[in-house]
Amino acid sequence: MQDFVQHLINGTSLGSIYALIALGYTMVYGILQLINFAHSDVYMMGAFSAYYLAMFMGLQNSPGVATLASLLAAAMIGCSLLGLAIERFAYRPLRKAPKLNILITAIGVSLLLQYSAQIIFGADPKVFPKVLEDSVLIDFGAVQLKSLDVAVLIVTVIMMLALNFLIFKTKIGKAMRAVSQNMTVASMMGVNVDRVISFTFVVGSSLAGVGAVLVGMKYPKIDPLMGTFIGIKGFVAAVLGGIGSLPGAVLGGLLMGLSEEMVVAYLSSTYRDALAFGLLIIILIFRPSGLLGKKGVEKV
Amino acid sequence: MSILDVKNLNVSYDSCHAIKGISFKVDKGEVVSLIGANGAGKTTTLKALSGVIPSTGMITLKGQDLTRVPAHQRAPMGLCQSPEGRGVFPLMSVFENLEMGAYFRSDKAEIKKDIEKCYGLFPRLAERRSQLAGTLSGGEQQMVAISRALMGRPEVLLLDEPSLGLAPRVVAQIFEIVQKVNQEGMTVLLVEQNARMALKISHRAYVLETGLISLEGSGAELLNNDDVRRSYLGI
């Protein structure tokens, strides 16, 4: 039982990171009906932005909240700029082109980023800076609350509350919802659709940047292909929850993280990655539009 | 001078020349309708006016040339549209839909007043203010779409087939409101297949036939025109 509680904590921590990534996929899909395959590589670039900022400022070995905040800022800014550029130069010119063209472009951008990163940063893994001291905050004997997990949870909860506020309480958030529900009519109402789409990429990419720092903090090894697996899991989480749905992305992420942790704990770590696809297949058989998805949502 | 002046408007889709150089105008305080059969090009014309599809020719609103103005700047300049099929934001409440109509405005107190005015015009909407627009009936959605366009305080209110798919009683109610807002000073450009209803409340009207204007006249003239009676009034 105590083991189970411990796994629950670990799984929630992992799942909330998946949720951050899933939110980026689902937001872009919600507005452009596009699976942004480059999202996982934006995430990777976030880790490198944070890594180089730490090098530059000499923060490799000064764990603390200030370091966490600086690295988060670096990754969020790096990812935002990259997301903006990808939208502006790769996707916007194809806005009216057939969906398949844009999909192929997305895959192309993803590969471009991966290989550019290998050339620029080198293919070898790098050690991510020490962000926080790994300590046990509260010890219930068999169940331990570790600082890193608590930090992950606090940061993701803050991000999700901020996102919720942004989407439902601000004018730009309302414009984002309007554009995702009816782009043409939104422009008739005076919404600058291009600007809203850019902003969506900024928000989604920033969340990926946050995810990158949190992952770097927990598993401090980064490399140019680090986005691949977590990207797939974030994507599966988004589809699981119902792509286009923000609460769905959070739920999907948590489900993924928890089930992964449980599979590794009670079955075998061999199945860790097979699980994502198993879950996806099962849920899509019974609920083709995902757990919280709208019926009849168009899929790419 | 006319408030809205359209000259030699042309719109082409991939393979078809949908609007073939039409010219028309709307004077301040008028209800002008554009009637025509399905596929004549009425929706295309309104979309071109709102700038959501590319067109050539001259569109002048209060003396300002709109031809190169992007879509999202046209509502603030005074063209607000209730689009064909209503186009409500389905996952937003009635209230939020109305707020979206005033998206480009920043006079909060006046926006509030205008929302109350819309509720006055359509008491149904007041009852349903917090209901998601996607769950409303067709007639109620049409009321939302018209109110939302009014929220932009347009110079010219563009209405695309407000009667489409609605029960006759609801249609009558909607036309009554259109007439009422016109009497209060709103200029209206109305697009309709329901020619009888449209002509009855119109000061002037144009008949659109496969991308060309074939007839124009006052509402009463066209109601009594033999061609119009045969083709559009089924008499």
Ligand SMILES: Nc1ncnc2c1ncn2[C@@H]1O[C@H](COP(=O)(O)OP(=O)(O)O)[C@@H](O)[C@H]1O
């Ligand atoms: N998106 C489009 N692509 C290609 N052709 C279109 C499109 N929309 C409308 N058309 C064509 O343009 C013509 C005018 O259509 P429309 O403006 O919708 O007519 P109306 O509103 O009078 O029924 C029709 O022949 C229609 O088939």
Ligand SMILES: [Mg+2]
């Ligand atoms: Mg039409």
